[in-house]
Amino acid sequence: MGFLYGELLKAKREIKEAFGNVESRFKDVMAVIEKKMNGRLDSPLHLTAFLLNPHYSYANPSIFDEPKMNEAFISCVEQFYYHDEDQQEQVANFELKKIQNREGPFSKKLARTFQNYDYNPAASWWRLYGTETPALQKMATRILSLTSSSSGCERNWSGFEGIHTKKRNRLTTTRLNKLVYIQFNNRLMNNREKIKVKENH
Structure with missing residues (x-):
């Protein structure tokens, strides 16, 4: 950086x-x-x-x-x-x-x-x-x-690939962005919950 x-x-x-x-x-x-x-x-x-x-x-x-x-x-x-x-x-x-x-x-x-x-x-x-x-x-x-890294982008691209499939290739860019946003933040929330559970036990 x-x-x-x-x-x-x-x-x-x-x-x-x-x-x-x-x-x-x-x-x-x-x-x-x-x-x-x-x-x-x-x-x-x-x-x-x-x-x-x-x-x-x-x-x-x-x-x-x-x-x-x-x-x-x-x-x-x-x-x-x-x-x-x-x-x-x-x-x-x-x-x-x-x-x-x-x-x-x-x-x-x-x-x-x-x-x-x-x-x-x-x-x-x-x-x-x-x-x-x-x-x-x-x-x-x-x-x-701080390091300059593209890992955040890589994670998002893999999210896009998981959502934008052959069956779902008519998604608009806006909807696709929203779905990736939800998926990414859902993972973050799940990880946070797992950490809380571990701390409580």
């Missing part, structure tokens, strides 16, 4: 360079990439992972000044520490400044060398150097430990 948005930006830069930085040549390619990214790979979570990844933030400290990044970060803080305004204030108004200004453990030479290595586990870096910013450390390690 921590490298996805950054690598997309890098790929876009390299595509522009491959087309000689002539906008008329790369414009159509960029339009396709932007269309695929918008609303999917540029969510507040992706942007916050990019911001909190020291591989990028140490290499380019100006990302802390980008309004888009700040909005995404605040959105994630509000979501992560939902109904805990003290923690929200701590993270957004105090702890973020420590990494931004390279204070405490963030100023160490070893902390700064992280930007030189590709694909180091950023969550481990936060566990090691984020000790003076515990609320931000907790949030960063959780976000940067």
Whole structure:
């Protein structure tokens, strides 16, 4: 998760360079990439992972000044520490400044060398150097430990295959979506019930 948005930006830069930085040549390619990214790979979570990844933030400290990044970060803080305004204030108004200004453990030479290595586990870096910013450390390690996966889609596709059969091939898309939604949530509820039964025995 921590490298996805950054690598997309890098790929876009390299595509522009491959087309000689002539906008008329790369414009159509960029339009396709932007269309695929918008609303999917540029969510507040992706942007916050990019911001909190020291591989990028140490290499380019100006990302802390980008309004888009700040909005995404605040959105994630509000979501992560939902109904805990003290923690929200701590993270957004105090702890973020420590990494931004390279204070405490963030100023160490070893902390700064992280930007030189590709694909180091950023969550481990936060566990090691984020000790003076515990609320931000907790949030960063959780976000940067997330993996990008298609397993949720795979589960839905198998659900679609089970419902949309040769006998039931005239289902409308809306009805099919509703049936898969019901089936998926029914499984979740059944699993939750099984867990409750096990806990009670």
